[in-house]
Amino acid sequence: MATNPMHQFEVYRIGPEIKLGAIDISFTNASLFMVISSLAILLIFNLGSKKNSLLPSKVQLLAELSYSFVSKMISDTAGSKAKPYFAFIFSLFMFVLFCNMFGMIPYAFTVTSHIIVTFILASFIFVGVTIIGFIKHGLGYLKLFVPSGVPALLLPLIVVIEIISYLSRPVSLSVRLFANMMAGHTMMKVFGGFVISLGIVGGWLPLSFSVALTGLEILVAFLQAYVFAILTCIYLNDALNLHH
Amino acid sequence: MIKKIFFQSIFLSFLFFMEAFAAESGGMPQLNPEFWISQIFWLTITFGILYVVLSKLILPKISANLEIRKSQIVENIEAAEKQREQSELNIAEYEKIVQNSKDEAKNYFKQSRGKLLKDINLKKDALDKELNLEIQKAESEIQELKDKAPERINKIAVETSADLLRQLIGAEVNSSSISAIVDDLSRKKMDKYYGN
Numbered sequence: 001m002a003t004n005p006m007h008q009f010e011v012y013r014i015g016p017e018i019k020l021g022a023i024d025i026s027f028t029n030a031s032l033f034m035v036i037s038s039l040a041i042l043l044i045f046n047l048g049s050k051k052n053s054l055l056p057s058k059v060q061l062l063a064e065l066s067y068s069f070v071s072k073m074i075s076d077t078a079g080s081k082a083k084p085y086f087a088f089i090f091s092l093f094m095f096v097l098f099c100n101m102f103g104m105i106p107y108a109f110t111v112t113s114h115i116i117v118t119f120i121l122a123s124f125i126f127v128g129v130t131i132i133g134f135i136k137h138g139l140g141y142l143k144l145f146v147p148s149g150v151p152a153l154l155l156p157l158i159v160v161i162e163i164i165s166y167l168s169r170p171v172s173l174s175v176r177l178f179a180n181m182m183a184g185h186t187m188m189k190v191f192g193g194f195v196i197s198l199g200i201v202g203g204w205l206p207l208s209f210s211v212a213l214t215g216l217e218i219l220v221a222f223l224q225a226y227v228f229a230i231l232t233c234i235y236l237n238d239a240l241n242l243h244h
Numbered sequence: 245m246i247k248k249i250f251f252q253s254i255f256l257s258f259l260f261f262m263e264a265f266a267a268e269s270g271g272m273p274q275l276n277p278e279f280w281i282s283q284i285f286w287l288t289i290t291f292g293i294l295y296v297v298l299s300k301l302i303l304p305k306i307s308a309n310l311e312i313r314k315s316q317i318v319e320n321i322e323a324a325e326k327q328r329e330q331s332e333l334n335i336a337e338y339e340k341i342v343q344n345s346k347d348e349a350k351n352y353f354k355q356s357r358g359k360l361l362k363d364i365n366l367k368k369d370a371l372d373k374e375l376n377l378e379i380q381k382a383e384s385e386i387q388e389l390k391d392k393a394p395e396r397i398n399k400i401a402v403e404t405s406a407d408l409l410r411q412l413i414g415a416e417v418n419s420s421s422i423s424a425i426v427d428d429l430s431r432k433k434m435d436k437y438y439g440n
Contacts, residue, residue: 009273011283023281030279031286038294045298049305052312060309067306087299094298095291116280117287182274 005189009113009182029109030117037098037111045094066094070229077230078237085236092121093229100181100221104214112224113181115174122174125232133239144238173231180224184217394430401426 013026048063056064070090074082082089096112103110111117133141145162146155191213194206402423409417 006272011273011279025282025285028279028282030283034286034290038290041294042297045302045306049302049309052309054313054316063306064310067303067310087303088295090303091291091295091298095294113274114283115274116283120284120287
């Protein structure tokens, strides 16, 4: 069982079975790591904002650098109108980043390697952005599907393509994160299995691969959180500043 | 149930792709819907709490901290700028004072130099005058002596001649005749010495 690379993604119940009517909402290892990630974020940023010294401490610097990083990312991609959604995108970025990073600890569970988690996040973003678009522009938001400067003959085809691409946003957003996480962790597990099966003689090559993959996976963990957040910003930008 | 079917239908298109990863195990734990609702529930709870606490408590604090630091730094820079301007003014003032004192010192020097020169000139003039007077006096004395010299010489010559004559011929000679001869001779000789 230990050599099965998919075993690490299994969700199991921790503690008693909790039922809400007919629905099972038991606390699982996935829930545990969601709680751990959230608490870690809250702890770090609480420490980083507790007292304001002119010369920031390391935690404070970390918190403030993350703040300005996300703030700059939002203002660069979605403009100043996106300021009210800063807290949401910041939470989203930090949550995904911490879930990814905690997943890099051996024997830890990667929350974002589950399509249901990423899909719920992505569809929440999709629904939210669509609602914001309709509130801001009314039915004029539908102009998003009609790009300007397209010949009338091609218009029906373009509109269909635009609608499909718009509807596929939550799918692409969720699958990108989920597949990256899952593929990386599976690869690391497979190479780890090779180390064991090839033993002391031949195990060094997969071990070195494993080390390199760990570095790569940490990069991917950050990059995917960044991509997730920046795509959210881009979708938000479409809803806030209708360009078409 | 409807939700489960909906989610599963979305993954149908990805099943083929996922099969590659799941070849060994014969199934992906991610596609097992047993804990989907639980995961959605806990995701909502944890992310909701995270969002609320971050947006209501922590992020405003960080933002305020950043603002305060920014304004503090701007204030400090302004204060430093003010102090720099003040010190520049002070330097200008100091340089002016140094320049003034230099000018003053130069003036003093010039004044005292002029005074000294004047003093020296005055004294020099006075000395010159005194010297001239002395010279004139000496000259006049010399002149006097010069003027009186022939008479005395004549007198001495007359007396000596009288003495000589007395001893030579043993007779008193009339002094007036001797003096007439001496005068005559001396006039001839004097012409040689005095040129007149």
